[in-house]
Amino acid sequence: MTGPRIAVVGGGIVGAAVARRLVSVQPSARVTILEKEEGLARHQTGRNSGVVHAGLYYTPGSLKARLCRRGVGLLREFCAERRIAYQEIGKVLVALDAAEEARLGDIEDRARANGVPGVRRIDGDELRAIEPHVRGIAGLHSPTTAIVDFPGVTGALAADVVDRGGEVRLGFEVTGFTERGGGVRVSGRGADGALVEELFDTVVVCAGLQSDRVAELAGDVAEPRVVPFRGEYYLLRPERRHLVRGLVYPVPDPRYPFLGVHLTPRVDGAVMVGPNAVMALAREGYSWTDVSPRDLAATVAYPGFRTFARQHWRTGIREMVGSLSARAFVAAAQRYVPELRLADVVPGPRGIRAQALDPDGSLVDDFRISRRGSVVALRNAPSPGATSCLAIAEYVTDLVLGTETAGAA
Numbered sequence: 001m002t003g004p005r006i007a008v009v010g011g012g013i014v015g016a017a018v019a020r021r022l023v024s025v026q027p028s029a030r031v032t033i034l035e036k037e038e039g040l041a042r043h044q045t046g047r048n049s050g051v052v053h054a055g056l057y058y059t060p061g062s063l064k065a066r067l068c069r070r071g072v073g074l075l076r077e078f079c080a081e082r083r084i085a086y087q088e089i090g091k092v093l094v095a096l097d098a099a100e101e102a103r104l105g106d107i108e109d110r111a112r113a114n115g116v117p118g119v120r121r122i123d124g125d126e127l128r129a130i131e132p133h134v135r136g137i138a139g140l141h142s143p144t145t146a147i148v149d150f151p152g153v154t155g156a157l158a159a160d161v162v163d164r165g166g167e168v169r170l171g172f173e174v175t176g177f178t179e180r181g182g183g184v185r186v187s188g189r190g191a192d193g194a195l196v197e198e199l200f201d202t203v204v205v206c207a208g209l210q211s212d213r214v215a216e217l218a219g220d221v222a223e224p225r226v227v228p229f230r231g232e233y234y235l236l237r238p239e240r241r242h243l244v245r246g247l248v249y250p251v252p253d254p255r256y257p258f259l260g261v262h263l264t265p266r267v268d269g270a271v272m273v274g275p276n277a278v279m280a281l282a283r284e285g286y287s288w289t290d291v292s293p294r295d296l297a298a299t300v301a302y303p304g305f306r307t308f309a310r311q312h313w314r315t316g317i318r319e320m321v322g323s324l325s326a327r328a329f330v331a332a333a334q335r336y337v338p339e340l341r342l343a344d345v346v347p348g349p350r351g352i353r354a355q356a357l358d359p360d361g362s363l364v365d366d367f368r369i370s371r372r373g374s375v376v377a378l379r380n381a382p383s384p385g386a387t388s389c390l391a392i393a394e395y396v397t398d399l400v401l402g403t404e405t406a407g408a409a
Helices: 013-025 063-082 098-113 124-130 150-163 208-217 238-243 293-301 303-311 313-324 326-334 389-401
Strands: 005-009 030-035 091-095 120-123 138-142 146-148 167-170 173-180 183-189 195-200 202-205 225-236 247-250 262-265 271-274 345-357 368-372 375-380
Touching: 005 013, 005 183, 005 195, 013 030, 013 150, 013 202, 013 389, 030 150, 063 146, 063 150, 063 389, 091 098, 091 124, 098 120, 098 138, 120 124, 124 138, 146 150, 150 167, 173 208, 183 202, 202 208, 202 389, 208 225, 208 345, 208 375, 225 238, 225 293, 225 303, 225 313, 225 326, 238 271, 271 326, 271 345, 293 303, 303 313, 303 345, 313 326, 345 375, 368 389, 375 389
Parallel strands: 005 030, 005 202, 030 167, 091 247, 202 375
Antiparallel strands: 091 138, 120 138, 173 183, 183 195, 225 271, 225 345, 247 262, 262 271, 368 375
């Protein structure tokens, strides 16, 4: 018997994981990944820091917390099976003063409630033993926080899809959906510019930066809206990479929407410093010169963004200064690594965070997944979305197939 026809819109790590899970659980399904770019993992997946988050910050019991913790285990196993580099280099949250030290207690409680292994409070001396060049009065150490090559993982996931009879269709931009007799007719534009229509039984939207627009094409509600924030990094020069051994992070401040500059080693040996967070002028715009009038107008017109901007304009100015001044950017990192100098860094990669905002201006913190008819849409899957990809895939597969698949092959 021929199985269901399922389209997965989006060729990032979450889309690839969902497609792989579907063909694994229901081998008769005809699963097709539809990706508008000419390659996989071209946006958020291929431009993030590569951190496998352990689950320190997330509200216990939330979907994000549950899927992150399960996702870590699944990702570690997958990388071991595929011989993809997965390095548990550890992470320290560094408290610079008494107020930050006090906030470590709540984070530690959350981490323990989420089942993060090995987390412990450390004093300044212990911090220096773990990170000799880092200064702070206290910290929280997560020894199992890891780094990985997320684009490499995406490629391996997609290869599994193809090996199990699925298809990866590149250069296919979805332009519309029409419900037809229990199925969905997907309209799109192929790599050659030709208009294409194809019928599927179910569609799963994993469109990242375009997730709200693609979901709305399927008749879903307009909110939450994606507002793009660009993150810019510098890289330590090779001779200065010894300044950190693992991940060095600030203590989150609940008054501000973004984490702030931190230091992140990568599996290729590079060390990233950043990111900042400035409003991008295009959803796929990685520099100040990348401007989309359509995207910019949509962001500014959205009441949720205007409310958000009024609440956090001071933070926005500070982040913009860091974007325009390398000296200011490095100064933020020097608070944690005093030996760091402006000459130690060179410009690095840039990425875009697809941050969903509700109409009241609040950041959508948890994963948000909706269903309308035969279309399931991931409306919000920011960090730790890549970490959680295999667990998200289980969750979405249960929605699509109406089964309890966690733990299946």
